[in-house]
Amino acid sequence: MDRYEQFRSAAIDRGLPEDEAVKFADHLRFVVWLGTAGPDEQVVGQEGGLPRLPVGTDWPADRDGTPLPFIASIDCALLPRAEGLPLPEDGSLLFFLNHDDDVEAEAHTEEPVHARVLHVPAGTETVVASPPPDHDTRTFFHENLPFLQPEHRLxxxxxxxxPKWITEEDYDFDSLVEERLFEELKHVEELRELVDVLWPDVDRSSGFRLGGYCALIGGSATPWTQMTYAGFADLSDAGEYQLIREWVPLAQFYTASEFYYGCFLICFDDLAARRFENMRSFTMFTE
Incomplete structure (x- = not known):
């Protein structure tokens, strides 16, 4: 029984209307969280350090040839499955981001200049990448942070x-679409409580996650607003809601800086088809 069926069955057992439980579950997503691995825990990847790149592959760089800082790599075959999140079942995902330059970038319709996601298929011959030239004297960021970050096993x-419009009390709805959907959920408190009962909060820190909903950090325009202005959807409440439904955070993470937060979004269809070149990056300034 997958988690969605588990939720539906538990809702019916509690006497909650099945049709409402199904509507509620349509907004329920499952997130893969990643944190520092303990001595006896399964290691699924690394944050920081040096990436393993396919033999003969150069360190990813922007269009000017400036190397992009390495964020993390994930072994997809070792990840726990999250229903509704069509991550690759094998191979590795590698994430790169220059947050200083990316935060100034607009929501381009082309592949991001200052961010990159690489999928390395299973069976590919890889090697630990050599650091870019002069990496030890190069500080990429206004805060003079080092290019290479310490490695942590994940x-x-x-x-x-x-979504926030379901979980937060007295929420000021961002759109009429959300308000209408909320009004259809007559047993929202009981359904929220059921989620907490079935999947209690895991009390541990995490700075990296795959899937879920986009965290909104700082006071800048949301990724959804930026995308509508870039032509990804109509300039309307319905257009933004469509993007939220069709796109998912491939990765969200704290950067080496205390002021910047990385968010890589991808369309569900592109994620399932492994078209990672269609990822879009929205670095957020936290203050």
């Missing part, structure tokens, strides 16, 4: 996620 677990 473990993973799955948690549920719901």
């Amino acid at each position: 473990t993973a677990w799955v948690e549920p996620a719901l």
Whole structure:
């Protein structure tokens, strides 16, 4: 029984209307969280350090040839499965981001200049990449942070996620679409409580996650607003809601800076088809 069926069955057992439980579950997503691995925990990847790149592959760089800082790599075959999140079942995902330059970039319709996601298929011959030339004297960021960050081994677990308009009391709806959907959920408190009962909060820190909903950090325009102005959808409440439904955070993470937060979004269809070149990056300034 997958988690969605588990939720539906538990809702019916509690006497909650099945049609409402199904509507509620339509907004329920499952997130793969990643945190520092303990001695006895499954290691699924690394944050920082040096990436393993396919033999003969150069370190990813922007269009000017400037190397992009390495964020993390994930072994997809070792990840716990999260229903509704069509991550690759094998191979590795590698994430690169220059947050200083990316935060100034607009929501381009082409592949991001200052961010990159690489999928290395299973069976590919790889090697630990050599650091870019002069990396030890190069400081990429206004804060003079080093190019290479310390390596941390990562473990993973799955948690549920719901949009803010469902989870937050007295929420000021961002759109009429959200308000209408909320009004259809007559038993929203009981359904929220059921999610908490089935999947209690995991009390551990994490700075990296795959899937779920986009965290909104700082006071800049949301990725959805930026995308509508870039032509990804109509300039309307319905257009933004369509993007939220069709796109998912491939990765969200704290950067080496305390002021910047990385968010890589991808369309569900592109994620399932492994078209990672269609990822879009929205670095957020936290203050």
